[in-house]
Amino acid sequence: MQARLAMGQKWAVIDRIALDYALSQASGIAHRYWVERESANRITLAYSNPDEYGNEEPVFVCYPTFKDRPFNMQVIVVWPTSVTGGRDEQDRDAVCEDFDIMLTETRAPVE
Numbered sequence: 001m002q003a004r005l006a007m008g009q010k011w012a013v014i015d016r017i018a019l020d021y022a023l024s025q026a027s028g029i030a031h032r033y034w035v036e037r038e039s040a041n042r043i044t045l046a047y048s049n050p051d052e053y054g055n056e057e058p059v060f061v062c063y064p065t066f067k068d069r070p071f072n073m074q075v076i077v078v079w080p081t082s083v084t085g086g087r088d089e090q091d092r093d094a095v096c097e098d099f100d101i102m103l104t105e106t107r108a109p110v111e
Contacts, residue, residue: 012077012078012079012103012104013075013076013077013078014075014076014078014103015068015074015075015076016074016075016076019035019043019076019103020035022102022103022105023035023045023102026098026102030049030050031047031048031049032046032047032048032049033045033046033047033102034046036058036060038065040065040067041064041065041066042062042063042064042065042081043062043063043065043074043076044060044061044062044063045060045061045062045063045099046058046059046060046061046085047059047061047095047098047099057085057086057087057091058085058086059083059084059085059086059091059092059095060082060083060084060085061080061082061083061095061096061099062080062081062082062083062084063076063077063078063079063080063081064076064077064079064081065077076103078100078103078104080096080099080100083095083096
């Protein structure tokens, strides 16, 4: 299966089990990563780092998903479709980059 981006790059995918593991390993006392919403076609991941007063302004990043038929496993495409929340554009860009790094460390290119 050849799934390619417009620039000719291969898509990167991560399965749901590896995603849960990556989120749990990256989360700590202050930095929290979690799955906010999940549907048949997309998954929304969230990140929050509360300020010194405990106020949270989470950033939500939405990724497309599909079902891998031979293994009946949900697979997440590491290509965000939307980014919302946070304090400003810099927060959203930083979180998007963090998720990209975190998810691509355990990714498998689609051949």
